[in-house]
Amino acid sequence: MFILYIFIEGRTYACVGKFYGFFLRMYKLALSTTVIDQTSEMKRILTFGASSSLKSINKRLAHHVATLVPDGEVHLIDLNDFEMPIYSIDREADGIPAAALRFKKHIDESDGIIISFAEHNGTYTAAFKNILDWISRIERKVWAEKPMLIMATSPGGNGAATVLEAAAVGLPYLGAHVVGKMSVPNFGEVFGDQGIKDEQMNEKFTALAAQLSKAPQEN
Numbered sequence: 001m002f003i004l005y006i007f008i009e010g011r012t013y014a015c016v017g018k019f020y021g022f023f024l025r026m027y028k029l030a031l032s033t034t035v036i037d038q039t040s041e042m043k044r045i046l047t048f049g050a051s052s053s054l055k056s057i058n059k060r061l062a063h064h065v066a067t068l069v070p071d072g073e074v075h076l077i078d079l080n081d082f083e084m085p086i087y088s089i090d091r092e093a094d095g096i097p098a099a100a101l102r103f104k105k106h107i108d109e110s111d112g113i114i115i116s117f118a119e120h121n122g123t124y125t126a127a128f129k130n131i132l133d134w135i136s137r138i139e140r141k142v143w144a145e146k147p148m149l150i151m152a153t154s155p156g157g158n159g160a161a162t163v164l165e166a167a168a169v170g171l172p173y174l175g176a177h178v179v180g181k182m183s184v185p186n187f188g189e190v191f192g193d194q195g196i197k198d199e200q201m202n203e204k205f206t207a208l209a210a211q212l213s214k215a216p217q218e219n
């Protein structure tokens, strides 16, 4: 029927047909856009323990808190996957190691960062410091103003608080936007083999994770 009309008064009726299809497609697009918007609200949370220990308690802590970030998509990395030569200005003349570039890419692609620092002799582990030195040569603002939670834990009562303070003071000079920090003493009393033991502490972790989620995105 329609085809006949189109043949006689061609343009008008052809257009009506097309507009119907057009609106249908727009409607479907609107539905699919909604789904895309929901996905894009997920925040990619780069997460790691600043330690190269295979059984790092800091990696466990960082991972646990990352899972508590509302709308967070946890992206857990391990410093052992970023082995690179010990930084020196002479080695830098040969170029930046690929592992350092990969590490920096993880930062740039994240919406937020969670690091838990192991303390070695009152400061960063050599593994973390080496990566930091290399990536600071790619771009001075290493952390790209990403919202960041910093934590530290140790088996003892000090909770690696010394390295945490060093990070809290030092990282903002390298473009870190620190939105929360927490030292966790006596790791073994908080975490067991089956996961979290101390529920009160877990409430604090949940509040900390919410701080990261609420932090404004600066880029």
Ligand SMILES: Cc1cc2nc3c(=O)[nH]c(=O)nc-3n(C[C@H](O)[C@H](O)[C@H](O)COP(=O)(O)O)c2cc1C
Pocket (backbone or CB within 6 Å): 049, 051, 052, 053, 055, 056, 057, 058, 059, 117, 118, 119, 120, 121, 122, 123, 153, 154, 155, 156, 158, 159, 160
């Ligand atoms: C070389 C070395 C130095 C350490 N220095 C400290 C320290 O200064 N303060 C501290 O609280 N713990 C210190 N520890 C103990 C660490 O807190 C403990 O090994 C912890 O498990 C490290 O975290 P990780 O398991 O995430 O690597 C040291 C351990 C090593 C191996």
